[in-house]
Amino acid sequence: MSYYTANKEVEFISCPSKYIAAEGALRENRDLLLGKAPISIEELVPLPDDNKTDYYNSPVSNPALTDGMIDYSATYTSPAWFHFTRGIDRTVTFRLDNLSAINRFEVCFLRDESIAVRPPRKLFILLSENGKDWEVVSRDSRLTCVFEKDIVTKRIELEVPRKALYVRFKFDVACHVWCGRLSAYGCTEIPENAKDIVASEAESVAKQTIYNKYPDYNALLGVHNVLLSYNCLPKDRVKHGEGFITEEQYLPYVAYLDKDMKIKDTMFDAYLYLPYTAFNYADNAKTAEGWHYYIDNCFAKGRNLEALDKTxxxxxxxxxxxxYKVHVFFSLLYTFTTSTSFGDLDGSGKCLNFTKIEDRKTAIKWAVEEYIRRYNEKHTKNTVLGGFYWFEESIAFADEHELDLIAYARDLVHSHGMKFFWIPWYQAGGFADWQEVGFDIACMQPNYAFNDKIPVSRLYDNADITKKLGMCVEMESFLHGDDPFHINKFKDYMDCGAETGYMHSVKMYYQGGVPGDFYNACHSSDAECRSLYDDLHLYIKEKYVSRKDR
Known part of the structure; x- marks a missing residue:
């Protein structure tokens, strides 16, 4: 059921006589969509509740798509824009007044990086005579521009006109897409050279791949449960060893401890090292010195990796x-294009400039090889290096090098026989294209734990979307001491996982770093808080039963 049409079904008419142009049909080439409203707009997955507004998703009655007006000032608040937000993609379908010969299309979108409004990465245009059989007449029309705030237009000419009654535009909606124009040019007098629609498998090219299953464990080397093991803060934030994890802090994660703190079972079988946000977005993280500092932290004597191995x-x-061994994964830090004087990573004397793709590739290659070298030097007995995490939560399609860099990193990681993965926030830019972009597995954040206004239905929407797209689900804890409300919110994640099945797939866990929420729950004297840790153990072992089914 679409947000736009509710329970209404669109009736497709197989071109009866009233839609066939009579004598006097116009030879004039004109915009056949001018002033017309779509007969349907469809999104692939349910929209988040907070995006179900006329601002984030304009109603079908909004005339901006076909009124012929464009705001050349590129002002995002202008009423000239028809808004689309999230939902993975949109399929916008029009019915013409008459069977017509279509020869050209024009589209217009806004780019404004300051508010994450971006043109689609892919645009498909399909035509049909009967609303059932469709031909893709244009595909992968890249909509690009140089400036971060600009109008993006595209004119698409057909070599031979097509006879059609229906026009369909299909494009991805990574976050926000503001559209100012959808046009189809042609005439109602059908010329002799106009071709009939030829439906073929080409239509499937415009369809999102649907897996309808969560990832198997072999997608990530047999790993079941990955703890996000945050490490490393800026030097001025380290007062009492923060970001340097000890054996004692790791123990409740490596082992299940009963209430007497006795070791009874294993817990997490994989650990992802990634820097705290405070480090990643600090100026120091955008320098060669900062990268060295971060990697040194991962391999600090007696802490982090060494502490995990001993535990x-x-x-x-x-x-x-x-x-028994556990897997470990390391993070590939982002090569910010603002780092025009990044510094010398490898001692060659060359100062890297991240406006240049080759320098960005040099940094990524150095990082992968440095992690592997330092890891091998440790000669750990109880861990296995499994691969690398792309440390960004959305794909920056506006970065002209982004896709090439991800592909480069993937190939480099694969050349070492390792896995490459990603954890996007809820419906982040590029999330639906995770495999095409280059990741072996992707794990989507529901972002339910952090906002008290988001209803529990977000978890079930996220479960449905991730299953469709073959992704796994991030578990998120955001406790406030022994507060029952936030304890219950984490149990909602486990309930949903048991009910929908993502409990039986790869799972990744955010809980604010180590020591963190689960450590505190393990040691809590509050019965309800301690129960979170006990239930977590059951969940990790896939024995947890939803509270609804007890």
Whole structure:
């Protein structure tokens, strides 16, 4: 059911006589969509509740798509724009007044990076005579521009006109798409050279790949549960060893501890090292010195990786699991284009400039090889290096190098026999294209834990979307001490996972860093808070039962 049409079904008419142009049909080439409203607008997945407004998603009655007016000032508040927000993509369908010969299309979109309004990455145009059989007459029309605030237009000419009654535009909606014009030019007098629509498998090119299953564990080397093990803060934020994780802090994550703090079982079987946001967006992170500082932190003596390795050794000995090991993953930091004087990473004396793609590739290659070198030097006995995480939460399509850099990183990681993955925020830019972009697996954040106004239905919407797209789900804890409200919110994630099935797929867990929420729950004297840790253990072992089914 579409947000735009509710329960109404669109009737497609197989070109009866009243739609066939009579004598006196116009030879004039004109915009056949001028002033027409779409007969349908469809989104692929349900829109978030907070986007179901006329501002974020203009109603079908809004005339901006076909009124022929364009705001050349590129002002995002102008009423000249028809708004689309989230939902993965839109399919906008028009019915003409008559069967017509169509020879040209024109579209117009806004780009304003300051508010994340961007033109689609892909645009498909389809035509049909009967509303059932469609021909893709234009595909992958890249809509690009140089400036971060600009009008993006595209004119698409057909070599031979097509006979059609229906016109369909299909494009991705990564976050916000503001459209100022959809036009189809032609005439109602059908020339002799006009071709009939030829429906073919080409129509499937315009369709989103639907997997309808969560990822298998082999998508990530057999890993089941990945803890986001945040490490490293800016130097001026480290007062008492923050960002340097100890064995004691790791113990409730590596092992399940009963209320007497006795080791009873294993817990997380994988750990992702990634910097705290305070570091990643600090000026120091945008320098070679900062990258060295971060990697040094990962391999700090007695902390982080070393502490994890020793903790796993202790737990496996106590549980008599001689072959037990956990996987570790490291983060590839982003090469910000603002870093025009990044510094010398490899001692070559060359100062890298991240406006140049080759310098950005140099930095990525150095990072992958440096992580691997430093990891191998540690000779850990209880961990396995599994791969790398692309440390951005949305795809910056406006960055002209972004897709090439991701592909480069993927190929580099794969050349070492490792996995490459991504954790986008809810319906972030590019999330539906995660595999095409280059990731082995992607895990979407529901972002339910952090906003008290978001209803629990967000979890079920996220579960449906991720299953459709073959993604897994990030578990998110945002406790406020022993506050029952936020304890209950995390249990909502587990309930939904047990009910919908993502409990039985790869899972990644955000909980604010280590020590973090789960450590505190383990040690809590509050029965309800401690129950979160006990339920988490059941969930990790896929034995958790939703509270609705108890």
């Amino acid at each position: 796993v050794g202790r737990v496996k000995d106590e549980l008599n699991l001689p072959d």
